[in-house]
Amino acid sequence: MAFLRKYLPPKLAYTAEHLFPRKRKHRKRMISHYEEFIKKGDLVFDVGANLGERTKVFRTLGAKVIAIEPTNYCSQYLVKLFQDDPNVIIIPKALGAKEGQGEIHINEKRPVLSTMSDKWATESRFSKDNSWERNEQISITTLDALIKQYGTPKFCKIDVEGFEFQVMAGLSSSIPFISFEFLNEFLNDAIQCIDRAISIGNATFNYNVGENMDLTLPLWTSKEQLISSITNINDKTLWGDIYIHIT
Numbered sequence: 001m002a003f004l005r006k007y008l009p010p011k012l013a014y015t016a017e018h019l020f021p022r023k024r025k026h027r028k029r030m031i032s033h034y035e036e037f038i039k040k041g042d043l044v045f046d047v048g049a050n051l052g053e054r055t056k057v058f059r060t061l062g063a064k065v066i067a068i069e070p071t072n073y074c075s076q077y078l079v080k081l082f083q084d085d086p087n088v089i090i091i092p093k094a095l096g097a098k099e100g101q102g103e104i105h106i107n108e109k110r111p112v113l114s115t116m117s118d119k120w121a122t123e124s125r126f127s128k129d130n131s132w133e134r135n136e137q138i139s140i141t142t143l144d145a146l147i148k149q150y151g152t153p154k155f156c157k158i159d160v161e162g163f164e165f166q167v168m169a170g171l172s173s174s175i176p177f178i179s180f181e182f183l184n185e186f187l188n189d190a191i192q193c194i195d196r197a198i199s200i201g202n203a204t205f206n207y208n209v210g211e212n213m214d215l216t217l218p219l220w221t222s223k224e225q226l227i228s229s230i231t232n233i234n235d236k237t238l239w240g241d242i243y244i245h246i247t
Helices: 002-006 010-017 021-034 053-060 072-080 118-123 143-150 164-169 184-200 225-234
Strands: 041-048 065-066 088-091 102-106 134-141 153-159 177-183 203-209 239-245
Touching: 010 072, 010 143, 021 088, 041 053, 041 143, 053 065, 065 143, 072 088, 118 184, 153 164, 164 177, 164 184, 177 184, 184 203, 184 225, 184 239
Parallel strands: 041 065, 041 153, 065 088, 153 177
Antiparallel strands: 102 134, 177 239, 203 239
């Protein structure tokens, strides 16, 4: 789909992408999945909004979205895509454990793989076939700071290519539902995020595999049962999203 974004303005490119049956089908599945958590009028944080695919889904569900995206290319793309939508606010920053300045490694060919994590760029499954050609200087804020400014979201999606724990470390109050991406090779990092959630409130967990958009477990469960379920799959290439419910 990158060729469409190269030659068409963002709104037209998005429309053209979703003429493909596979894209339409996946978008429908995302809407069905996220409506378990998001209702009309809810506030949602899209952390690592990238090119706005999930922000679009959240808006379809009637949510107000704070879309956080630090890279110049993606944040400018988001501004153009949502310039006529007052219910999407673009924050051209990264999130971390504290406010300040930092660097992000930019993948020119695949912007979705840009990362603030040195380990993710050198040790993840993507490090063998990808390169990060340059760094961008970026501003960093925190989930706590965004909550102070905009209020507590009903749902917070975190997809920041290995920087998930630092994002969670900047949160000290409960958000009802949080999702964050995990890779099997960095499962210990995911456990850090889980422990952070447990330190904030009464947390239960679930997960989905890849992009199948279905929660794997029939019930929300404990940290121990979650990790047992993930490790029992015994797939080195496993990835997906872990979901947190904090009460």
